[in-house]
Every structure is written in C-alpha cells, then in structure tokens.
Amino acid sequence: MTKLLLAVTLTATLNTLLLAQTTLSLGERSATNIDFMQANEIRDTTHIKQDPTPFTKEIELMSADEQLEYDRIYNEKYFAPWTQSTVELSKGAKTWQFKYAKEKTYRSDGQSIPKSWYRYEITNSNFKNSDTLNIPAITLRHTDLRLYPSSRGIYYDPKRAGEGFPFDYSQNSSVHINTPIIISHYSLDQLWVYAQTSFASGWIKIDDIAFTNLDFQEKFQNDNYAITVKDNLKLSDDNGEISLVKMGSIFPIDPKTKKYLMAKKDEKGFAKLEKVTVNDVDIIAQKPIKFNEYNLAYISKQLVGEPYGWGGKERCRDCSALTRDFFSPFGIYLPRNSRQQAKSGAEFMSLKGLGATQKKQTIVDYAKPFRSMLFVPGHITLYLGEKKGEPIILHNYWGVRLNDGSKKVMGRAIISTTTPGKELPDVKQRSMLINTLTGIVNF
DSSP states (O other): OOOOSSSSOOOOOOSOOSSOOEEEEOOOOOOOGGGGSOOOOOHHHHHSOSOOGGGGGGOOOOOHHHHHHHHHHHHHHHTGGGGOSSOOOOHHHHHGGGGGGGSOOBOTTSOBOOHHHHHHHHHHTOGGGTTSOOEEEEESSSEEEESSSSSOOOBSOTTSTTOSTTOOTTEEEEEOTTOEEEEEEEOTTSSEEEEEOSSOEEEEEGGGEEEOOHHHHHHHOOSOEEEEOSSSEEEEETTEEEEEEOTTOEEEBOTTTOOEEEEEEOTTSBEEEEEEEEOSSSSEEESSOOOSHHHHHHHHHHHTTOBBOGGGGGGOBOHHHHHHHHHGGGTOOOOSSHHHHHTSSSEEEEOTTOOHHHHHHHHHHHOOTTTEEEEETTEEEEEEEEETTEEEEEEEEEEEEBTTSOEEEEEEEEEEOSSTTTTOTTBOGGGSHHHHOOEEEEO
C-alpha cells in the first residue's frame, strides 16, 4: 500500500476522462548544457551515503499549531503582490543591473558583449514609464525573472574560476507556476513586463503571465492550497506540454469539486480558472504536509544530485532555491537569497569568533536536523544532523576553493560535512565552509 504523505488522504484522480482536460503527471526535466557540466567527486560524496533518510530519525517534530502558524505567514507573503498598489522598489533597486554596461562581460561562449547591446536593452527597459500599469497578475508556467528584458545571458570572463556558465548575471530567479505578481510596465518592444513577486523582481515574458481581476483573485486565493511534493512534473493539455512544474508549486483546491486550480489566459489577456486532473498519486498534497520522518525523507531525497542552477538557471536550483523549495511543502516561507533567508528563522545563533572545533560543537549542540540552516555570506545549507560528531549538511554546492584560486567543481546538490574537500592537498583551508560559516538559522 502506498504510504500517504499527509494526515489527510492525497486527492488523486486515477481515471482518464474523455473530455478535454489539463493534467498534472509525472515528468522529467529535459537535459540541457547544465547537465553536462563538471561534477567531480570528493571524499564526502563517496564516503557519505547521498541519501538524507537516515538523518530523519533524529528530528524534533513540529506541532500542528506551529506548522499552521508558519503556513498562515507563508500564504500572507505569497499573495502579498496582490495587495500592493505598485511595485515597491526604489529607482536604484530597479536599475542597479545597468552597472554591467560599464564592465567587461561575455556570452557563455566567451564572446564579449558589445556596448550597443546594453544601450538597446537599457532603452528597451523603458523605466521612464515605470509604474504606469500597476496591474496584479499571475504566472502561467514555470518561468524566469531576468534583469534585462532579454533571454541572452551576461557572464564575467568564463576563464575565471566560478565564472562563465551557469553564472548568468541576468538571471535573477526562476518563478513557479501560479505565482502572484504585480506588474510595473511593459518593455519598449512589448514582449516583456517588469514584475515583482513576493521574493524577487525582474522581467518576465509577456506570454508567461496573465492579468488578474478581483473576481479571479477571490476565487484563487481561497485559503485551501495544495503544493507539489514531486519534482519535475509535467502539466499538459490536448495541445501538448504547458509547463514543467517544480516541487514547491502551489495549486488552490476547488471547494466544490476538490480538483486543483491553475490560471489560464483568456483572449483579453486576463487569467481564468482552469481545473487540473492529477493522474498520479503522491505528487501533490494539501499544504502544509506533516513534518515527519517519511515526508522529510521523501522531499529531501529528490533534491540530492540536482545540477547547480544559478538563480534557477535551466530549471535547476542553486543553494537558496534548494532550501526554499525544501521548506515550502511544510508551510515555511523563505525569501529567495541566502542573506535574506538567514534573517528569516525563529532564531539566529552567531558563529562568528569561534574556531572550527567550537563551531562544529555549537552546530551539533544547537542546530536542529531538518529545521536548521547553516549560513555563510553567499551560501546556505540545510542541516541534516551529525555523524560521529561531524555536522552533516545538504546543499547545492558549486565547488571547493583551491590554493591557486580555482575550484574543484561539484556543480550539484550534495550531502557533505562542513569540511568538503579537506583531503585535497591543494584545498584553501581559509575558504573551507567550517571556517567561513557565520550562523545557525533555526525554525
């Protein structure tokens, strides 16, 4: 018998209807260049089983009341853009990316980006018409927030360690399907909109959004939500695939039919509700799912091994996207970047001023398995527990810094100690995680 993810039974439709329908089913992410990056091994990845399941036995359970309060806050923040009258950003916060026009930048193939491209895209950004729309909207598929209204990437010198693909500096963040946004204005070519989500802002393709009116918002924001608990699902209809759906995507539950709801665009560009049929079990569940051993293993196992995707590049995750999508099914909302996430817990414990041995002991003593994150400026990890006195973490990790400035590239989500690569003769000791960690974030 299939184990249930929830205290309540998962809703799943197993019969095939003859009528035209939109279905959510098992799928896979199509391979791209990101799947062929370097993915080296270190001692931790070969000597620590890359399965978080054993660590779930040490968890501190969350009460139902505690989860429901976290979930209430989650929903409030998720739908916040629909309560705004405008994009709540200063001019500087909207246009800081123009700095790249003054720098030496490249395409992924190493070709220099001409200044003429920046001149065109800065004009195309049309910020002189900022806040002329101020219209609430919603995403229709998994999409991206770009810093310029263009799909073309911006890279620093690919010959430098930690630069080049996949570090596209125009990639601000990926955005899940059914995400509420508010729109500031159109690009000059009318192909993009400048939008703000609850966690990031940037340019989204006009084809990937629909405007929302009050009637749609009231029906969509119904306080009864499901969340995908399986990664890389396929959403499709009679015309083919609509979108890849990542774990952590929200679908309201229709109060009458108990089917899941999504947004589709009508002929006027506004969102209308569409019912979604689910043809597989254990892929979507009512939010929040219970914080227990089975669910923690089920969610976290799916994250191990995913290629490193800067800003959600190529529909993969970076370090903070991993933590964000891990906590979402349990009703815990996290901001998008690691610095903001470090400020979002119920408790923050500083590790500054401690030596490596003291840090490890403090982590083991005070961090909570699957309820804590370990933070270093620019990187964040999920704490799994300890093994023989060593803190063990799950993190999407680019690589280990070496003495010559290069990196031993991991390029994926791994389970490791806080000293990954310590056995390497040329590892840069000062840059090792344990020596740079600055805090514990507890929930």
